[in-house]
Every structure is written in structure tokens, then in C-alpha cells.
Amino acid sequence: AFQLAWQRWPEVAVDPDPAGWVRATAYEYALSPWHRFRPRYRHPEPPPADAADRALLDTLLTLPAPYRRTLLLYDGVGLDLPETAAETEASTPAAAGRLLHARAAVAARLPGLAKPAELHRRLAEVASAQRLRAAG
Numbered sequence: 001a002f003q004l005a006w007q008r009w010p011e012v013a014v015d016p017d018p019a020g021w022v023r024a025t026a027y028e029y030a031l032s033p034w035h036r037f038r039p040r041y042r043h044p045e046p047p048p049a050d051a052a053d054r055a056l057l058d059t060l061l062t063l064p065a066p067y068r069r070t071l072l073l074y075d076g077v078g079l080d081l082p083e084t085a086a087e088t089e090a091s092t093p094a095a096a097g098r099l100l101h102a103r104a105a106v107a108a109r110l111p112g113l114a115k116p117a118e119l120h121r122r123l124a125e126v127a128s129a130q131r132l133r134a135a136g
Contacts, residue, residue, distance in 0.1 A: 001026035023087060027069070053126050059109045063102050070095055071102035075116060076123040 001022045005012045015021045060068055066088060073084045074095075085095035107114035113122055 001029060004029075020087065055110060056113070056122060056126060059106055062109070063105055066090070067098045067102040067105070070098040071106070072123070074099055075103075075120045076127065078120075 004025055005018070005022050012018050012021050060072070063071065070084055070088050070090075073079045073087055074081065079087065081095055081099075082092050084099070085092040088095055088098070090098070103114075103116060103119065106119060113119045
């Protein structure tokens, strides 16, 4: 997404929200079905070594995509509710509902993460501990 933003800088620079442009591009890139044919996706990265991290990842992957995206933007990235709603192309009440349902689903499978502050802390901890590779 950053590479594409650099290539299209004249377009991105005049966008009212350049950071939002990059997030939307990254999201669309990640969901594109064509990327699974690239070598990286033929040999996916191994799951996290820690059992608690694997359990969190497995739980997140069971959520419907809109709920997962809302939860990660709000509790993981730290966007506020209106920003999360804008990023997910939903109304603020719809984003709030998705967030509540996602948190409830996570709490049902991982009771230790029932408190939003604890969930936020764990998501930040897992994100900072993982080695992230650029798509290639």
C-alpha cells in the first residue's frame, strides 16, 4: 500500500485523508483473491509459537470479516468509533454493534480477554511481538 501510495503520490497527496487511502488500499490488497497465487501464500508463515497467541489468532479468524476488521481497527489499531465506522464503510451504530458482538465472541472463547482494556493490551502485545514481512 505504501509503495502504491508513493507511485500515485499526486493522487494521494490531494486526498482528504492520505492515511485512510493507504489503509483502504492495504485492506483491498489483503483481500484480493489473486494474491493467494503468489509464492508467499503458497508457503504461509507458521502460526505463532506461543499457545496463547495461537488461541487469539484462531479466535480472531473465526469472526466474520466485518466483525474482525472492526475489532482490530478499534481495539488493535486504536481508532475511535466514528473513524472505525468510516474505515469499515458502516454507520457508527453498526460499527458499535459489530464491536460488541466481536468482543462477546472473543470473550466466550477466551474469558481472560473479556475486558476491553485487556483485549487491547493483548492485541498490541501480539502485534509488536510478531515479525511482519512485506508482501512479495
